[in-house]
Amino acid sequence: MVSNLMKFVVSHKKIPILHVNNMCCSKMRASLQRLKSHVPLGRNYSSLPGLIGNDIKSLHSVINPPIAKIRNIGIMAHIDAGKTTTTERILYYSGYTRSLGDVDDGDTVTDFMAQERERGITIQSAAVTFDWKGYRVNLIDTPGHVDFTLEVERCLRVLDGAVAVFDASAGVEAQTLTVWRQADKHRIPRICFLNKMDKTGASFKYAVESIREKLKAKPLLLQLPLGEGKAFKGVVDVVNKEKLLWNPNSDDGKDFVRNPLLEMSDPELLKETTEARNALIEQLQTAIRRVTLAQTAVPVLCGSALKNKGVQPLLDAVTVYLPSPEERNYEFLPWYKGDLCALAFKVLHDKQRGPLVFMRIYSGMIKPQLAIYNINGNCTERISRLLLPFADQHIEIPSLTAGNIALTVGLKHTATGDTIASSKSSALAAARRAETEGGKKHRRNNEAERLLLAGVEIPEPVFFCTIEPPSVAKQPDLDYVLKCLQREDPSLKVKLDADSGQTVLCGMGELHIEIIHDRIKREYGLETYLGPLQVAYRETILNAVRATDTLDRTLGDKRHLVTVELEVKPVETASVMPVIEYAGSVSEDLPTASQEAIENGIHSACLQGPLLGSPVQDVAVAVHSLVIHPGTSTTMISACVSRCIQKALKKADKQVLEPLMKLEVTVTRDYLSLVLADLAQRRGTIQEIQTRQENKIITGFVPLAEIMGYSTVLRTLTSGSATFALELSNYEAMNPQDQTVLLGRRSGLTQVL
Ligand SMILES: Nc1nc2c(ncn2[C@@H]2O[C@H](COP(=O)(O)OP(=O)(O)OP(=O)(O)O)[C@@H](O)[C@H]2O)c(=O)[nH]1
Numbered sequence: 001m002v003s004n005l006m007k008f009v010v011s012h013k014k015i016p017i018l019h020v021n022n023m024c025c026s027k028m029r030a031s032l033q034r035l036k037s038h039v040p041l042g043r044n045y046s047s048l049p050g051l052i053g054n055d056i057k058s059l060h061s062v063i064n065p066p067i068a069k070i071r072n073i074g075i076m077a078h079i080d081a082g083k084t085t086t087t088e089r090i091l092y093y094s095g096y097t098r099s100l101g102d103v104d105d106g107d108t109v110t111d112f113m114a115q116e117r118e119r120g121i122t123i124q125s126a127a128v129t130f131d132w133k134g135y136r137v138n139l140i141d142t143p144g145h146v147d148f149t150l151e152v153e154r155c156l157r158v159l160d161g162a163v164a165v166f167d168a169s170a171g172v173e174a175q176t177l178t179v180w181r182q183a184d185k186h187r188i189p190r191i192c193f194l195n196k197m198d199k200t201g202a203s204f205k206y207a208v209e210s211i212r213e214k215l216k217a218k219p220l221l222l223q224l225p226l227g228e229g230k231a232f233k234g235v236v237d238v239v240n241k242e243k244l245l246w247n248p249n250s251d252d253g254k255d256f257v258r259n260p261l262l263e264m265s266d267p268e269l270l271k272e273t274t275e276a277r278n279a280l281i282e283q284l285q286t287a288i289r290r291v292t293l294a295q296t297a298v299p300v301l302c303g304s305a306l307k308n309k310g311v312q313p314l315l316d317a318v319t320v321y322l323p324s325p326e327e328r329n330y331e332f333l334p335w336y337k338g339d340l341c342a343l344a345f346k347v348l349h350d351k352q353r354g355p356l357v358f359m360r361i362y363s364g365m366i367k368p369q370l371a372i373y374n375i376n377g378n379c380t381e382r383i384s385r386l387l388l389p390f391a392d393q394h395i396e397i398p399s400l401t402a403g404n405i406a407l408t409v410g411l412k413h414t415a416t417g418d419t420i421a422s423s424k425s426s427a428l429a430a431a432r433r434a435e436t437e438g439g440k441k442h443r444r445n446n447e448a449e450r451l452l453l454a455g456v457e458i459p460e461p462v463f464f465c466t467i468e469p470p471s472v473a474k475q476p477d478l479d480y481v482l483k484c485l486q487r488e489d490p491s492l493k494v495k496l497d498a499d500s501g502q503t504v505l506c507g508m509g510e511l512h513i514e515i516i517h518d519r520i521k522r523e524y525g526l527e528t529y530l531g532p533l534q535v536a537y538r539e540t541i542l543n544a545v546r547a548t549d550t551l552d553r554t555l556g557d558k559r560h561l562v563t564v565e566l567e568v569k570p571v572e573t574a575s576v577m578p579v580i581e582y583a584g585s586v587s588e589d590l591p592t593a594s595q596e597a598i599e600n601g602i603h604s605a606c607l608q609g610p611l612l613g614s615p616v617q618d619v620a621v622a623v624h625s626l627v628i629h630p631g632t633s634t635t636m637i638s639a640c641v642s643r644c645i646q647k648a649l650k651k652a653d654k655q656v657l658e659p660l661m662k663l664e665v666t667v668t669r670d671y672l673s674l675v676l677a678d679l680a681q682r683r684g685t686i687q688e689i690q691t692r693q694e695n696k697i698i699t700g701f702v703p704l705a706e707i708m709g710y711s712t713v714l715r716t717l718t719s720g721s722a723t724f725a726l727e728l729s730n731y732e733a734m735n736p737q738d739q740t741v742l743l744g745r746r747s748g749l750t751q752v753l
Pocket residue numbers: 020021022026027077078079080081082083084085086103104120121122143144145195196197198199303304305306307
């Protein structure tokens with residue numbers, strides 16, 4: 001008994017969960033205040049359910065609840081909509097924490113990484129597990145900043161449902177649209193929570209309309225607010241015709257009453273509620289849950305996380321309307337026939353325990369000491385310990401079954417996005433089933449590929465800069481740190497500049513690179529120096545050009561001789577992957593190894609264009625003839641093809657393409673003209689200016705090169721009253737004058753992207 005109990009030790013050691021960030025003004029101000037006043041960061045935690053006494057059986061049921069009682073949900077939203085505040089309330093009401101954390105005081109459970117506490121923003125998502133009325137809820141807090149969009153998308157992949165949090169005074173904002181589209185892509189059923197109902201300017205009607213218009217979703221109003229702005233008191237439950245009033249004298253909002261609406265006391269409200277209820281029932285015909293799961297409509301609730309109102313009904317709605325893992329239709333599940341299938345969706349580096357891998361288990365079971373097969377890495381490794389991620393506490397557990405989110409210790413090679421099976425033979429058996437059951441639909445290049453679950457497109461980085469260690473002797477340390485960080489964050493790319501020998505960091509935005517730099521110092525104790533931040537350009541060609549090349553080299557007693565004739569031509573693909581065509585005479589009898597060698601040569605040549613050494617986009621390559629002397633190695637074939645393409649690209653008329661960003665600025669009327677004038681100077685084009693209550697919303701496009709450091713500029717221009725969101729739109733041809741200036745500036749500088 002004693003030894004069994006030892007297995008269920010509660011770990012009180014903090015494991016750093018990486019977090020978020022966004023330099024929004026309110027949080028920056030709050031964090032500065034915090035730094036000045038040195039607010040202590042201590043938290044209280046209640047003991048975990050099932051761990052009291054010797055009741056191992058009840059602990060078992062806590063660890064592996066029936067799958068129908070599991071809800072894997074995410075919270076998604078625009079920056080600052082209140083995700084973290086809502087999560088804090090959720091943890092408090094579910095009895096997990098004993099005090100209410102506050103983002104403005106920097107003591108939330110989920111945002112506990114030092115950077116987050118100082119900046120007041122969430123960098124990467126943390127999984128939080130808790131129980132609510134007999135349901136096991138695994139909740140992923142996702143970041144709102146666009147630099148971490150990949151993080152959001154990866155988390156969506158492992159969710160069964162999501163809560164979209166809105167600022168009720170702003171409705172649908174730029175980043176909400178992005179994450180909503182991502183959730184559409186992964187077919188995630190959603191509930192909307194109109195937060196900040198207490199805020200001046202909050203408008204339930206406006207926010208609902210914006211959901212209808214901008215998200216093209218059908219809102220199902222399950223609640224109506226009781227007052228708005230300062231007058232917000234509670235909510236009306238439209239389905240049950242009840243008023244939910246939070247006790248104004250309770251400082252934590254735990255105390256509230258449900259009162260039926262009566263004709264005598266609330267005639268108007270009853271009338272309004274009855275109308276809304278009738279509309280709801282009419283509109284639906286079928287059950288709310290069914291339409292939510294089918295994603296034909298979204299239930300809408302409202303509240304104020306900060307003022308502790310509306311969070312408990314939101315949790316009820318999560319358990320009632322969002323699906324359990326078994327209600328999600330994962331086409332790959334039958335292929336595994338109950339064997340282990342899991343997705344590693346996040347890797348964290350813990351100094352003491354090494355890499356910690358978060359996994360969503362789709363089928364089968366995970367145990368400590370289990371050997372698992374990583375399909376992406378084609379390697380087998382062993383899990384040493386298994387933990388349940390209760391925010392910054394982790395309990396050690398003996399097993400975890402399908403539908404759950406696990407935290408594993410001991411996996412050294414598994415990276416974010418990897419698919420896990422129990423063994424290579426199990427993965428191969430699943431791949432065979434996929435082929436027979438899925439037919440042509442799933443036929444891809446190789447068996448393993450068919451099973452990869454991640455399917456998250458990693459966007460190309462738009463920024464890069466050099467990074468240097470404090471001394472040459474520290475270069476291996478830097479290489480190691482960057483390798484660890486890349487396992488956690490696949491959107492971070494690291495390259496070596498062949499000419500200067502310098503290490504180059506490539507990231508999704510200024511903030512992304514800044515955070516990486518900061519983490520290298522804080523988490524790994526390595527001081528590094530960053531070179532100036534540069535924009536990642538691309539190149540293309542404007543006309544078709546033919547070229548021929550011969551490579552004739554004797555190595556030892558072996559002659560390698562290959563002659564190729566090819567043509568590069570412009571096509572519109574918006575991609576850096578060249579379209580490859582073969583003349584009939586070439587493709588006939590072309591051995592697979594030679595074809596691979598040709599394609600490797602084409603891809604590597606297109607990575608470095610002749611103008612700036614940046615990737616070449618929108619090109620097709622037609623291989624017209626190819627003569628290979630017997631015995632010529634594939635490396636020589638690749639080298640010859642690559643050289644021939646570079647020759648052709650040099651001869652063509654060339655064009656630099658620059659990243660164009662979609663920009664949304666929210667500004668008060670007083671500052672509108674100042675912001676517009678500044679954008680005009682930045683080669684910006686304005687698409688439209690909308691009015692949202694007191695504010696003007698400017699949307700438009702601006703080249704990335706012109707918008708670096710914009711947060712500081714905008715803050716100065718508008719005395720900190722404006723906010724903005726940026727997102728990569730596309731790559732656009734630079735005009736000839738700007739291109740000449742850029743090429744002049746860059747001559748002498750090497751670009752590695
Ligand atoms: N008035 C009001 N303010 C709120 C409410 N919820 C959150 N806030 C405030 O809004 C700001 C942002 O809240 P967070 O919870 O950090 O928002 P977030 O969505 O997690 O932010 P990111 O992680 O940076 O994307 C903080 O200053 C909160 O105090 C609310 O219901 N009413």
